[in-house]
Amino acid sequence: MDAVNLLDYDLEGLTAFCEQLGEKRFRATQLFRWIHQKGATDFDQMSDLAKSLRGKLQGVATLKRLPVISEHVSSDGTIKWLFDVGGGNAVESVYIPEDDRATLCISSQAGCAVGCRFCSTGHQGFSRNLTTGEILAQLWHAEHALRQRLGTTERIVSNVVMMGMGEPLQNYNALVPALKVMLDDHGYGLSRRRVTVSTSGVVPMIERLKHDCPVALAVSLHAPNDALRDELVPINKKYPIHELLDACRDYLTAAPRDFITFEYCMLDGVNDTDEHARELITLVKGRINCKFNLIPFNPFPQSGLHRSQAPRVQAFARMLADAGIVTTVRKTRGDDIDAACGQLAGEVQDRTNARDRMLRQPVEAKVAAPKPGERNRHAH
Ligand code: SAH
Numbered sequence: 001m002d003a004v005n006l007l008d009y010d011l012e013g014l015t016a017f018c019e020q021l022g023e024k025r026f027r028a029t030q031l032f033r034w035i036h037q038k039g040a041t042d043f044d045q046m047s048d049l050a051k052s053l054r055g056k057l058q059g060v061a062t063l064k065r066l067p068v069i070s071e072h073v074s075s076d077g078t079i080k081w082l083f084d085v086g087g088g089n090a091v092e093s094v095y096i097p098e099d100d101r102a103t104l105c106i107s108s109q110a111g112c113a114v115g116c117r118f119c120s121t122g123h124q125g126f127s128r129n130l131t132t133g134e135i136l137a138q139l140w141h142a143e144h145a146l147r148q149r150l151g152t153t154e155r156i157v158s159n160v161v162m163m164g165m166g167e168p169l170q171n172y173n174a175l176v177p178a179l180k181v182m183l184d185d186h187g188y189g190l191s192r193r194r195v196t197v198s199t200s201g202v203v204p205m206i207e208r209l210k211h212d213c214p215v216a217l218a219v220s221l222h223a224p225n226d227a228l229r230d231e232l233v234p235i236n237k238k239y240p241i242h243e244l245l246d247a248c249r250d251y252l253t254a255a256p257r258d259f260i261t262f263e264y265c266m267l268d269g270v271n272d273t274d275e276h277a278r279e280l281i282t283l284v285k286g287r288i289n290c291k292f293n294l295i296p297f298n299p300f301p302q303s304g305l306h307r308s309q310a311p312r313v314q315a316f317a318r319m320l321a322d323a324g325i326v327t328t329v330r331k332t333r334g335d336d337i338d339a340a341c342g343q344l345a346g347e348v349q350d351r352t353n354a355r356d357r358m359l360r361q362p363v364e365a366k367v368a369a370p371k372p373g374e375r376n377r378h379a380h
């Protein structure tokens with residue numbers, strides 16, 4: 001029988017596993033803390049666990065880390081890891097340090113079945129779901145490798161965003177225990193507002209997440225009407241915009257924040273005109289408490305799409321802001337290492353092509369509200 005990977009368990013699962021071994025509940029908590037808080041890689045390191053338990057674990061359990069294929073460190077501090085998940089598949093995580101926080105962007109699947117037109121993961125197709133252990137191994141690695149490097153026992157990662165490869169809500173059963181470990185005080189101890197699930201809009205799973213583990217929610221909207229969204233985010237044909245907005249509104253009753261973040265990838269001439277902005281305002285205004293995050297498109301060769309010009313993005317952002325909708329534009333990060341989230345696939349299945357791509361990890365930059373008098377200048 002294969003050894004059980006203890007990274008696959010949340011605390012409840014680990015407790016059940018320990019009980020099967022005839023161990024008391026508090027032993028599971030100790031073990032859990034050794035794994036996630038102290039980053040132990042070996043049962044022998046777990047000095048306050050009874051020798052007999054350590055002996056039992058050696059035979060039946062393992063802590064399965066993900067082999068690192070590559071690590072790239074940007075001059076701005078962004079770090080990108082490529083992890084081997086076997087079978088020719090790899091996934092990426094990106095660490096983004098900022099003044100007041102350090103965010104880790106992690107993957108939920110190898111590939112993605114949703115097939116968004118502007119996403120290179122989507123173009124690659126779906127390979128497989130990651131396990132809970134594989135989702136958590138990305139966080140485990142970032143947290144403990146960086147602690148070791150910086151010579152600290154202090155917590156490093158303060159925020160996690162599920163914005164790497166894959167659609168997290170199409171890997172729901174593995175996702176939820178992973179989120180629980182991130183939130184657990186005996187695990188990574190992150191607050192619910194500091195863990196964000198980003199989704200293309202898997203409506204029934206938004207409803208379930210609300211009950212099971214209501215963390216912060218980001219929704220990839222990208223279009224103000226169904227005709228265009230059907231084309232860009234094909235899952236819209238199954239769950240059209242009005243159903244998605246209903247699910248978002250309902251989610252807010254349990255969410256840790258009182259708004260939903262809508263992500264909107266700015267595509268030149270496709271979804272970035274004044275008319276699109278007006279339609280978007282009509283769509284959400286008074287219907288849902290939301291913020292917009294405008295993402296400059298990261299081009300890749302097969303997409304046939306182009307990034308909107310910076311002044312167009314600014315004008316679009318101002319229209320939303322003038323309508324009273326809080327809007328941010330992401331700045332790119334890690335340019336010199338091709339760090340990215342959301343379109344990581346190119347490098348995975350076709351590593352030789354990776355340099356041709358502009359994989360960039362964006363971070364938020366607030367759009368300043370226009371000063372009085374400036375308004376008209378920008379509006380035209
Ligand atoms: N599947 C989830 C989470 C992963 S994608 C989702 O779609 O939300 C994370 C974010 O990156 C999404 O908002 C997605 O729309 C965006 N994204 C994907 N490809 C991109 C690209 N080429 N340029 C900019 N953003 C992209």
Ligand code: SF4
Nearest residue numbers: 112114116119122200
């Ligand atoms: Fe999948 Fe998200 Fe990419 Fe769409 S944007 S293909 S849902 S990873």
